[in-house]
Amino acid sequence: MAATVPLQQTPEPDAQLQAEFERERHATWKRFKRHKLAIAGSAVLICIVLVAIFAPFLSPWNPNFIDQAHWNGYPLAPGTYGHFLGSDENGRDLFARLMFGARISLTVGIFAVLIEVVVGTFLGALAGYYGKWVDYVIMRATDVFLSIPLLPLLLVLTAIVAASSNKAALSFGVIVIIIGGLGWMPVTRLVRASYLSLREKEFAEAARAIGGSDGRIMFRHLLPNAVAPIIVQATLDVANVIILESALSFLGFGIQPPTASWGNMLANAEYNMAIAPWAAIFPGLAILVTVLSINYMGDGLRDALDPNMR
Amino acid sequence: MSENLIEVSHLKKYFPIHAGLFSRHVGDVKAVEDVSFTIRKGETLGLVGESGSGKTTTGRLLLRLIEATAGEVKFEGNDVLKMSRTELRRLRKEMQIIFQDPYASLNPRMTVGDIIGEPLAIHKLASGKELERRVQELLRLVGLQPYHANRYPHEFSGGQRQRVGVARALAVDPKFIVADEPVSALDVSIQAQVVNLLQDLQQQLGLTYLFIAHDLSVVRHISTRVAVMYLGNIVEIADRDELYDRPLHPYTQALLSAIPIPDPDLEARRKRIILTGDIPSPVNPPSGCRFHTRCPIAFDRCRVEVPQLKDYGNGHFAACHWVEEHGGQQPVIDQATPAATP
Numbered sequence A: 001m002a003a004t005v006p007l008q009q010t011p012e013p014d015a016q017l018q019a020e021f022e023r024e025r026h027a028t029w030k031r032f033k034r035h036k037l038a039i040a041g042s043a044v045l046i047c048i049v050l051v052a053i054f055a056p057f058l059s060p061w062n063p064n065f066i067d068q069a070h071w072n073g074y075p076l077a078p079g080t081y082g083h084f085l086g087s088d089e090n091g092r093d094l095f096a097r098l099m100f101g102a103r104i105s106l107t108v109g110i111f112a113v114l115i116e117v118v119v120g121t122f123l124g125a126l127a128g129y130y131g132k133w134v135d136y137v138i139m140r141a142t143d144v145f146l147s148i149p150l151l152p153l154l155l156v157l158t159a160i161v162a163a164s165s166n167k168a169a170l171s172f173g174v175i176v177i178i179i180g181g182l183g184w185m186p187v188t189r190l191v192r193a194s195y196l197s198l199r200e201k202e203f204a205e206a207a208r209a210i211g212g213s214d215g216r217i218m219f220r221h222l223l224p225n226a227v228a229p230i231i232v233q234a235t236l237d238v239a240n241v242i243i244l245e246s247a248l249s250f251l252g253f254g255i256q257p258p259t260a261s262w263g264n265m266l267a268n269a270e271y272n273m274a275i276a277p278w279a280a281i282f283p284g285l286a287i288l289v290t291v292l293s294i295n296y297m298g299d300g301l302r303d304a305l306d307p308n309m310r
Numbered sequence B: 001m002s003e004n005l006i007e008v009s010h011l012k013k014y015f016p017i018h019a020g021l022f023s024r025h026v027g028d029v030k031a032v033e034d035v036s037f038t039i040r041k042g043e044t045l046g047l048v049g050e051s052g053s054g055k056t057t058t059g060r061l062l063l064r065l066i067e068a069t070a071g072e073v074k075f076e077g078n079d080v081l082k083m084s085r086t087e088l089r090r091l092r093k094e095m096q097i098i099f100q101d102p103y104a105s106l107n108p109r110m111t112v113g114d115i116i117g118e119p120l121a122i123h124k125l126a127s128g129k130e131l132e133r134r135v136q137e138l139l140r141l142v143g144l145q146p147y148h149a150n151r152y153p154h155e156f157s158g159g160q161r162q163r164v165g166v167a168r169a170l171a172v173d174p175k176f177i178v179a180d181e182p183v184s185a186l187d188v189s190i191q192a193q194v195v196n197l198l199q200d201l202q203q204q205l206g207l208t209y210l211f212i213a214h215d216l217s218v219v220r221h222i223s224t225r226v227a228v229m230y231l232g233n234i235v236e237i238a239d240r241d242e243l244y245d246r247p248l249h250p251y252t253q254a255l256l257s258a259i260p261i262p263d264p265d266l267e268a269r270r271k272r273i274i275l276t277g278d279i280p281s282p283v284n285p286p287s288g289c290r291f292h293t294r295c296p297i298a299f300d301r302c303r304v305e306v307p308q309l310k311d312y313g314n315g316h317f318a319a320c321h322w323v324e325e326h327g328g329q330q331p332v333i334d335q336a337t338p339a340a341t342p
Helices: A014-023 A027-034 A036-053 A094-130 A132-147 A150-164 A172-181 A185-198 A202-209 A214-250 A262-272 A278-305 B055-063 B085-091 B112-122 B128-141 B146-150 B158-170 B188-205 B216-222 B240-245 B250-257 B264-269 B300-304 B321-325
Strands: B004-019 B024-040 B044-048 B070-075 B095-098 B176-180 B208-212 B225-230 B233-239
Touching (some): A027 A036, A094 A132, A094 A278, A150 A172, A150 A214, A214 A262, B004 B208, B024 B055, B024 B208, B024 B233, B112 B146, B128 B146, B128 B158, B233 B240, B233 B250
Parallel strands (some): B044 B208
Antiparallel strands (some): B004 B024, B004 B070, B225 B233
């Protein structure tokens, strides 16, 4: 018989063990910190969010104030008459409108994507984990939703909701729910695909062997292993949703003027593109920077959540 | 060594095969066909057989990780296969499994502490500080360090990972553990460590094992009794020494003759029974004795009649017509000296 392995290892001082134990914690945050672009992205995003939250205190102008003293029917150029980024076609301060627009665009983007991800992940997990008829029903529903062109459907839906609520414009919450409720399909497909392979893994069987319920296996064991593609999809979708909201606004169904959103600012600037490009460039830049920051942050998050990257 | 902890009778598992446009049922993979055996309290039953003989399936069936087609598995007198969901949950505290592949059986996204602590949380055996303390205790028990609790599985070697698997199985303080080839994925130098760990734990905690393996030397080392499977059937079951010294079934003889001897001179003269052909398809198994297509001493009766396990004294059971007709005599099979290896 070979040498027996000692069951009780030589005891080390407990204080040292405890220190080691503490040191091993918070490894996820450490890995995230190593990702420079992710840190930069998060920092920019936090700044944008802060500006959005404190817009009323930071803004040099009222976003709906028309500077009639200087406005001559054309957008004011950047740097003139105390308008840091100039004004829009109605003589309203562009910088102030950008700050207030951030509130609308960010909340639409974040909440709509949140709805997408929650709905999509839940349905995808059910379909992938249970398979058989559950999978069949959910995937056919996904196909149906994907086959409908999004924009016309959005227009019809908004029109119906607007008509039934007897209002010309939709409330902000309804827009978020409609956009989110129509965007879950890609997430569902992604999650289902991951679950199909994950549920066959031996650690899923091990979870069943120790008495784990289906819910626990689905969301505690399998979900963390499927999170990378979800995060990437979600960050990309934030961009899509911000742009979708601008399209809606452009067609007159989204956020209604005079309330500013980056989308309707961009849309309204189109008319004066040739003489006042800044009115389009700055909202466009705002969208670009936000979307990029979110993407980088998503990248870093994905890597940080993957313990194999340590 | 007295009462039976596990009694398996006429256990069957068919995996249906579906094909074609409408997923018609075109046949079955007969993975386990009418298997019966018992495991006594405190013993280790070794289960051996080549790939595809149904060993692993049998282990999974006992734990009801897969549903049996027919048969009965009694654990302390209660039929596992008829249990409700709640009863089954309670059973998970009594029966555990150690998996073959220590790389696949640990969730890569969970820390070792979470993995080991989870059974405690599920069965509400401990929580908070108490759970943390239990996890550290379990880690010590399997020869790891308490601070390993915050690490992820990929930071460990194969042997260490398998220790984590053992700790997870032990967390609920089970009576019975199915060890599904627990060492075959490990480096040979590590195998002995894990096998000895399992043995020590058995003594300390009074565990009962079903030890599934294809390495006959390891099985000989750890088992009290040994069962040999071929194509979904148990062909021979006996006390360890009895089986290794006086194998009755020709398949067992062939298996044992394949064990290499760690001495080049003896090894060169070692006689081997070389079976011809491959293990037949379990979709369409041979009639009669399933081994007759490869058996060197098969005769007419073997092709038509399915042999039953019969007692040949000392709890030595074998399922072979030849042995039966020769009154329990050990068959002598022409043995070939293997061609000189380069």
